[in-house]
Amino acid sequence: MAPLALLLLCQVTLYTTVTSKKACGRPPVPDGVDVSSLKSMYDVGEEVTLACEQGYTPSTTAPRKLACTPAQEWTASDLACTPRTCPIPRPLQALVPGRTQVPFKTVLNYTCDEGYVMNGANESSCLADGTWSHPPPLCKAVNCALPKAPRDGRFVFDKTHTATTTMYGQGWTYECNPPKAPSFERGECKADGTATEPPVCRDVSCSIPEGIPNGFITFAVMRTHGYKETVRYACNDHYVLDGQAEIQCSNTGNWSTKPVCRAPCSVNIKRGRISYNARKLWIADLKPNRVLHGEHVVFYCKNKVEKCGYPVASTCNDGTLTLPECFEEPGKVEYTLRPKTLPSEITMCGPLPSGPSSSAAPA
The missing domain is CATH 2.10.70.10 (Complement Module, domain 1)
Structure with a gap:
């Protein structure tokens, strides 16, 4: 039995010697380092030279070797690989x-x-x-073929065009021989490479034009009108025209949108000073008491903490002029006997409206 025991002992000793050998694992490396030649295990004392992958630039030209120490650790390296x-x-x-x-x-x-x-x-x-x-x-x-003209009509490019094709985004207008109108007026080269199909030319008329409140038609024969015929409007005195003065009979048989006459406003205070049209004046001097639509009127309010006045503007909107919430109309005695204490006359907290001012006393 002795030879068998000796054989087993030798096997145990050999196994112990192999597994107890000191080594280092694969070294940790930063991003961009070429790892294609690295092994999974290294003996103590064995060295590894690091290099950057293709497409990366090394941070240093000094030797970039790592060594496996007896402590089974790798020596440090300051190599960094920066991508190009x-x-x-x-x-x-x-x-x-x-x-x-x-x-x-x-x-x-x-x-x-x-x-x-x-x-x-x-x-x-x-x-x-x-x-x-x-x-x-x-x-x-994208290219499109040239557009087709409508029967009894033509097309007109938005810009001068001499090529045998059109390009995406190019547009044109369809016209018909008078008095006919096209069923639609615009065409273009579309994203799918096709041009708009031509419209149909047809007879179109618009109804007798109607008047507008506080305004009138300047000149027109009261009859039906044909395609592209026009009518012009104006407003009564002191009313402001809002919109296009001239309307046109469209290809749909409808008139384009009529304008509106916006009403003037009155400044609804009995006492106080305002600024209007770059002039500072007492309300009694606003003659006539009328502000046109869209015009601005500046009222004066008082900062009771700072004891100063400040201007606040309001705009006439179709007959309505809203007083600022901070505005307080002075009493008759204060307005008549102590006008210099009013917000419009004391030191201003903010900027005054531009333009000349009036120093006339209130009535």
Whole structure:
């Protein structure tokens, strides 16, 4: 039995010797280091030379060796691998304000707007040498055939056009031989590469034009009107025209939108001072008491804490002039005997309205 016991003892001793040998595992390395040649285990004293991957720049030119120490630890290394960069194509720099470079391995994906087709690669990668795999593509506008003219009519391009095709976004107007009107007036080269089909020319008329409140038709024969015929309006005295003075009979048989005559306003205070048309005046001197639509009137309020006055503007809106909430109309005695104590006459908290001022006393 002794030979068998000796054999088992030798096996145990051999196993112990192999497994107790000191070693280091794979060294920890920063991003960008080439790990293709690294092993999973290293003997004590064994060295490893680190290098950056292709496309990365080393932070130092000094030796970048690591050694496995008896403590089964790796010596330190200050190597850092910085990715190289590619310049952002100039047309795209506006999309990333403040940046002109992007790192290695960046991928740009290109798309064209609706109505444009791509000429070139739709993807480009930043390569290890700092260049792009593909140049930026070109986006070319879709082409359409020339539009067809309507029967009994024609089309007119928005801009001078001599080519045998049209491009996406180009437009034109359809016209019919008078007195006919096109069923629609506009055409264009569309994103799908087709041009608008021509309209139908047909007889159109608009009803006898109607008047407007506080206004009148300046001159018109009271009859039905044909396509593109016009009528012009004006307002009564002191009313302001809001909208286009001239309306036109459209291709739908309807008139374009009529204007509106906006009413003047009265300044509804009996006592106080205002600023109107760059003039500072007492309300009694506003003759006639009338402010046109859209005009501004400045009232004066009092800051009771600071004991100063400040201007607040209000605008006439179609017969309504709203008094500022802070405005307090003075009493008759205060207005007549102590006008210099009114908010309009004391020191101003804020800027005064521009223009000359009046110093006349109140009536």
